[in-house]
Amino acid sequence: MNKTTCFHCGDPCESQHVTYQEKDFCCNGCKTVYEIFSENDLTCYYDLQQTPGATPQDIEGKYDFLEDKIIIEKLTEFNDGKHQIATLTIPHIHCSSCIWILENLNKLNPNITASKVNFGKKTVRITYKTEAFSLKEAVLLLSKIGYEPYISLEDFSTGKSKVNRSLIYKLGVAGFAFGNVMFLSFPEYFEVNEFWLEQYKTVFRWLMFTFSLPVVFYAAQDYFVSAYKGLKSKLLNIDIPIALGILVLFIRSTAEIVLNIGTGFFDSLTGLVFFLLLGKYFQQRTYNFLSFERDYKSYFPIAVTKIHKGEEKPIQVYDIKKGDRLLIRNEELIPVDGILINGNANIDYSFVTGESEAVKKASGDKLFAGGKQTSGSIEIEALNAVEQSYLTQLWSNDVFNKNKEDGFTTLTNTISKRFTITVLSIAIVATTFWLFVDATKALNVFTSVLIIACPCAIALSAPFTLGNLLRIFGRLKFYLKNASVIEQLAKIDTILFDKTGTITSNKKTKTTYRGSKLTPNEEILLTSTLRHSNHPLSRSLYKLLQQNNIESLDYFEEHLGEGIYGKTQNESIKIGSAKYVGQLQPETELSTAVHISTNNTYKGKFTFYNAYRKGISKLFNQLKTNYDLAILSGDNASELNNLKKLLPSKTKLIFNQKPNDKLEYIKHHQNNGANVLMIGDGLNDAGALAQSNVGIAISENINVFSPACDAILDASKFNQLYHYIKASKAAIKIIKWSFVFSFFYNAIGLYFAITGQLMPVIAAILMPLSSISIVIFTTIATNILGQKLK
Structure with a gap:
């Protein structure tokens, strides 16, 4: 019997069936939308595509918050008191009819002067008159015709802050001050005695001082704040030498003009801050362009x-x-x-x-x-x-990182800890030397050393290398929790694999049943109980039996590594290992099996004939040279002979492992100095994944999301695991080469700075150039690495 569908949205017309103008509607809401379109001569909306609409929801009072002026200000792009422009996200946009109706909103209300749809982003940009119309009324109108906007104030605020306007303002202030100070310094540069008269000297010097104030106390404040927080936390961060250099230049220059003994170094000071901020702005723009985190999150x-x-x-x-x-x-x-x-x-x-x-x-x-x-x-x-941001924030919660982060130091931190102390020591020694040899050069030497040896290149090489590789891995369906996972992955020497659902494919597994025939009620109970479980074997068996009816259980219990239990008022069922269901007569298993008993009576078993993932032999042969390999399986040893034929001879094969046994096995090897990579599913192996140095969960289009794992690998890319590990090692080499380049740059720069041949402003120009070179090198190198992976 054919079901009647709604003329507007296409949903089945059931209890609230409404007929209007010989057309069927599933509810009064859809009928109202059709009436609105009919009254405004917009029924050609339905000519472009059948049933393109959406059922309007009950929204009474939902958008009262849009009367708040502060909220309206956040949500609107333009507001001159007469007109407002707002861009709203419309999740229901899906076809040409949607575009047509949303771009003809002015026919529904003449106060809307224009509306433009961005189909790719599913947004509509609305321009309207505020004298007789409001943002709230625009949202209500969209909701009435089935295009309710998705409004999140957090999304709007974070979206607008992606461009750091504060940095742009500071860059502008520093650039303006730098230009003016340079202009005011020209007479002294060229020693124009005719112009540089005594009565102007003091005025020009105090003008330069005035221009330097917003530079030091506004434009450069981030460096001082960072340095203060570092010292407060008893950490010598990379901003301490920079802040010290700026402070020394400012104090020395101010002292010179106050005591009327010189012009000071305000040109170098303002130029230094300007070029530092220019380098930071470049880093920010490049980082946003590559969009590391955003890209990998979008593939989560x-x-x-x-x-x-x-x-x-x-x-x-x-x-x-x-x-x-x-x-x-x-x-x-x-x-x-x-x-x-x-x-x-x-x-x-x-x-x-x-x-x-x-x-x-x-x-x-x-x-x-x-x-x-x-x-x-x-x-x-x-x-x-x-x-997206919420899920990834949840995955990266510090609560689940404590064990693995303890005792692990990143490559950058290892070098940076000693860098600042070394730079400060060199600066002090060099300055002390020049105080005795030529005191006029001492300040320039001190400042130039601090600036030229700024470890920005070192600080940038790891984030850009690892961040770009995160993005590349994400495109290749290998999703990492954070950049430090790459560093840890490069250090592993032992790789452990779960069997079921990891090296075997659930989609290709064949299943047979042997035992007493199940009654219809038992089949329903079996299917209903399997539906509750997320175990790979439960999912495979449930998919096979899914055509059975589902009934609610009064009680459900899952024992990891053993089985599951379900109960209704009249019957109970156990599904799992032979021991768990009460099978007293042991028998030799030919393959992986799931046993069943109902009301404490053994019924039979489903036998799974494993289908191993494509390329598994090649993968293990690639890994055997550099890594200790082992299979940790919760199943029996029925697959022992097959695995011996399939895998390298040195691979350890360990069966009948409960979740806690796997965890203890990993802990034992770690205590002996091993760095362990565990690959399993996101449920039964959660403890092992959390205990390992790196835990990878295999995803076969199921919900494997778990804070226990450090990465998720799409099952179709399982045979590429060796190349991902190899790429992680290559990324560490790229970072080390970046450090080598940075070292040579610093060594050459320090030579000129210590010998008094380098002015602070030149050092400030060279510093962002070194950062640019490091970013270009790491980006090109990781992109080449990505091309090899493909």
Whole structure:
């Protein structure tokens, strides 16, 4: 029997079926939108594409905050009191009909003078008259016709701050002051005695002093603040020598004009700050252009199961829309704020707060993104879309980095710790020498040494190299938590693999059943219990049995490494190892098997015949030369002979490992000095992934998001693992070569500075040039590295 669909949005017309002008609508909202279009002669909207609309939601009072003048100021791009321009994000934009109606908003309300759609960004830029219209009314109008905007004040504020206008202002002030001070210094440069009369000397010198004040106390304040915070924390950071150089120049120059013994070094001072800020501005623009973090975040591969018209399908979390019904399985994270529809919710918010005590929730309660469901599966209705920044912030939470960061020092920190002390020592020794030899050169030498030896090149080489490689890895479906993972990956010497779902492919696994036939009720109970679990074997078996009906469980429990338990009022079921389900008669397993018992009666087993991932033999042969390799499997030894044929002879094969056994195995090797890389799934291997120096979770279009792992590798790229590790080692070599170049630059520059042949302003010009050269070198080198990976 054919279902009637809504003329406006295409959804099935069921309980609220409305008929108007011989057309069917699923609700009064869609009928109202059609009436608006009919009254304004816009029904050709439906000619461009069938059912292009969206059902308008109940928004009464939702946008009252748009009456606040401060909020309106943040959301509008232009506001002269008569007209306002605002760019709004419209998630529903998806076809030519959407573009047409949104660019004809002026026909719906004459106070809207223009509207322009950016289809790629899903935004509409609206210009309207403020005398008889407002931003709130514009949003309400869009919502009434099914194009409700997505408004996040945080997104708007962070979006506008991407360009650091403060730096631009400071650069402008320093440049203006530098130009004027240079102009005022010309008479003395050229020794124009006819012009440089006694009555003008004092005026010009105090003018130069005046121009230097905003440079020192405004334009250069970031260096002083950073230096102060470093000293307060008992750390010698790279801004201390710079701040010291600026301060010495200013005090010496001020003393000279106050005591009327000279002109000072205001030209060098203002020039120094100007060129320092110019270098910083270049770094910022280059960093934003390469967009390291933004790029890798946009490829973040966490997925979730969406329920639509009774069907379950995995989708990227960034495709989640408000109102979507989502299935959250046991041990899965909630990716968006939502309302609990059904299921026994027991939410662990430790990923967000660090507090591990789970919180029970009832149907209708609000659940927050970042919570982990710990007692079976639940269904929620999404209240909003996913924020990328929130998920990546959650993944990088310091709560989950403490163990691995302890005792690990980055390459940059290793060098930078001693750099500042060395530079200060050289500056003091050189200055002391010139005080006795030629006191007039002492100040220039001191300042030039501090500036020319600024470790900016050292500070830049690691972020640009590792950041660019993060972006390249992301495009190749290898997603790292942060840049330090690359450094740790380059140091590993031992690689451990889980078997099921890691070196085997769940999608290609074949399954057979042997045992007593299950009754229809037992099949339903089996499917319903499997639905709650996120284990790779549970997911594979559930997919096979998904056509069965689903019923709610009264109780669910999962024992990692053993099995799962489900119970209704009349029946109970155990699914897992033979020992867990109570199989007393041992038998030789031919392959990986999942056993089943109902009401404490053994029924049979599902046998999985493993299909190993493409290229696994080649991968292990590539790794065997430089790394100790081992397979840690929770399964029995049935695959021992197959793995011996498939893998190199030196590969250790260890079976019947529980999650804690894997963790202890890793800890034992670490205590013996090994740097361990663990590769497994994001659930059963969470402890091992967290204990290892680097933990990589394999993703096969499932929700593997876990703070326990340091990286997520798309299953299709598993055979490229050797090349990713090799690239990490190459990145460290690039950084070291950058340090070598920086060392030679500093050595040459220091020679001229110590010998008194280098003015501070020339040193300030050379410093950003050295930074530019380092950025160009690292970017080109990592891009070449990326081309080799492809």
